[in-house]
Amino acid sequence: MSQIIDARGKACPTPVLMAKGAIAQGAQAFTILVDNTTAVENLKRLAGNQGFAAAVREEEGGTFALDFTRGEGCVSCEEAVNSPLPPPGADWAVFVGRDIIGEGDRELGTNLMRMFFYTLTQSEDKPGAVLFMNAGVRLPTLDEQVAEHLKALSDAGVEIQVCGTCLNFYGLTEQLKVGMVSNMYDIVTRMQKAAKVISL
């Protein structure tokens, strides 16, 4: 019988940490119980990154059960778990930790942010990822112009990652218009993979 990890009632990133702990101990198959969709998405990504298949079952009382099974014949999985991070790649990333550009007038800063993302959509050299944290999460949720530009970037293959803890803090989780709800692990990993990270 496979191990059952009860991560219900635990906030991001605890469920991911608990699953990571089981994987580090060599578990080949286990089930983890969570009670929110952000945790489900984070765990599915963890499974993908670590060479596991994750089947999601929705149970009564708002509980989700994810059955993790290590992919068969996957030689590279051990390497993926144990090897150091890959060297920085050729692409670049933008980190957005606030909802305006620079210090000073908010209205001007709001418009500079919109112009920044408009200009990115028009550029040949697009970033590999745009990462939003803290007040930056107001942009893919509340700012229609920036959200529009982010959709165009996403359609062009740019990853849009939005901090789930921050969305939750500002009560904006349900208002996300573009991008995926992400966590500190994925955001830091994406930064480490980029050749350069530009912070706004």
Added chain:
Amino acid sequence: MDYGLLTFASTYGAIYAQKLLEPVTAVRVMPVLREISLGCGMALRFPPEDLEGVRQALAGSELKPGDYAFYAISGSGSALRAEPL
């Protein structure tokens, strides 16, 4: 014309016009195209069919005709054309 573009003599004018035009058209803020000016500036983009409504809104505003200019934009990249209106 793919879209209409408004440029301004000042950033204050651009922000004033943005608020004025938001109820009139789907106005979008963007940098002034290099083809129009090499200076750093804020421009407003709007759908071509709203040109007349935008003109009327500005004509009845605090902005004077010399405070802003209209352009018709078509194409993109090296084929981009910006014609004063």
